[in-house]
Amino acid sequence: MDFRQMRYFVAVVNEKNFSKAAEKLHLSQPSLSNAIMKLENEIGFPLLERNTRSLRLTDSGEVIYKRSVEFLKQYDRLQKEMEEIQEIGNGKLSIGMIESSKHWMPKVILQFKRSYPSVQIQLSEVLGGEEVQKSLLDYETHVVITNQPIVHQDVNTIPIYQERLVLLLHEKNPLGEKKIISMKDLENEAFIISTIGFQTRRDILNAFEKERAEPNIMYESERFETVCSLVEEGLGVTIIPENYIRYSNFSAIRTRQIDSDELQRTVYLTYSKSRYLPPFVHSFCKEIRGFFHTS
Incomplete structure (x- = not known):
């Protein structure tokens, strides 16, 4: 054969x-x-x-x-x-990422390209723990930014930063006038949430459960951009990672902190242990870790 x-x-x-x-x-x-x-x-x-x-x-x-x-x-x-x-300073760097990382990723790439101007960059969204693992082990990506800790003997999972999940609401929503907002306060609001399978959804529902509150889920979406557009039209409220909204321009949206210790998450840099990674991949990983160490 x-x-x-x-x-x-x-x-x-x-x-x-x-x-x-x-x-x-x-x-x-x-x-x-x-x-x-x-x-x-x-x-x-x-x-x-x-x-x-x-x-x-x-x-x-x-x-x-x-x-x-x-x-x-x-x-x-x-x-x-x-x-x-055979590629020294050349080749293609394949990066998998969660949606909320797209606002800081260009800043890291800009720094990286100063040292490796000839390296091509391929960006793709990789969501869900199984998809991250498969993407790395099947050599579809060199590195993946994810909010899920990947537990696998051939995958390195390195925490790079922590962020809060914040409340988004329309500027005319009376809830925005409260000094302290709890999960209980959201029970009567039309709630917008990520679809089933997303870690962010699990984190939010876990926070509701811990505070013994029940969300009034009216809309579900795979993308934060769609979620924010719904909020901007006054159709409901949502909770999303602060790094996503920090760099977005939705004029009618206001952000508020929620009084809950559950609404925070860790974001990880992951890559394969067993795969040969060119020097430029290691340099890129170093740029990411340095960006969050100094910013």
Whole structure:
């Protein structure tokens, strides 16, 4: 079983169809079918059960498929590392980030580019602990900024700063006149919150529970920008990280602190321990840690 056959076999299983797999591999369907049949003849047992409607792995095929997927992953990672070893001061830096980090990230990149002007920057939103872990271990990103501590033997999780979660309300909301606002005060307000699966949502609901208050959830959104727009139209109130709103320009929105020790979080810098990281990645991590140490 050679490397080419392995890729062909995995593509057929992933697509569950010879025609689609052949198109993806830029092969003719007969050529791909013959390659898989030749592979089965070489190893001495069938890998696929074929019928007119679908393909299904045999028990032996299941084992070969899992091993092939892992081998191809390791090979692709090795290819990336070999390319990056040759890149001194050049290459591409892939950064995953939570939405609230987008306002300070350009300042860090500006400092970084003074030392590495030729490095390309790729930015993407990476949300949720599982997505962060997958992104790092599959070599999709070099580093990820996240508000979730990643517990994995191959991931470094470094706290870089703490921030409060603050109340946002429309400038005409009478609640803004109160000197001290509690979670109980929010029970009668239309509440806007992140959708299920977001750590910020869990933090906020945990704060309500600790204060024995019940939120009146009327709107849910994946993005802070949408949440803020709803508040600016006077449709409700919300709680979001202070670093997001600190650099935003919503003229009709006011921020207030809430009397709750639960409304704070830690933001982390994460990267893979087992992956080779070019010098410019380590320099970028140093820039991030320095930015929050001095600012």
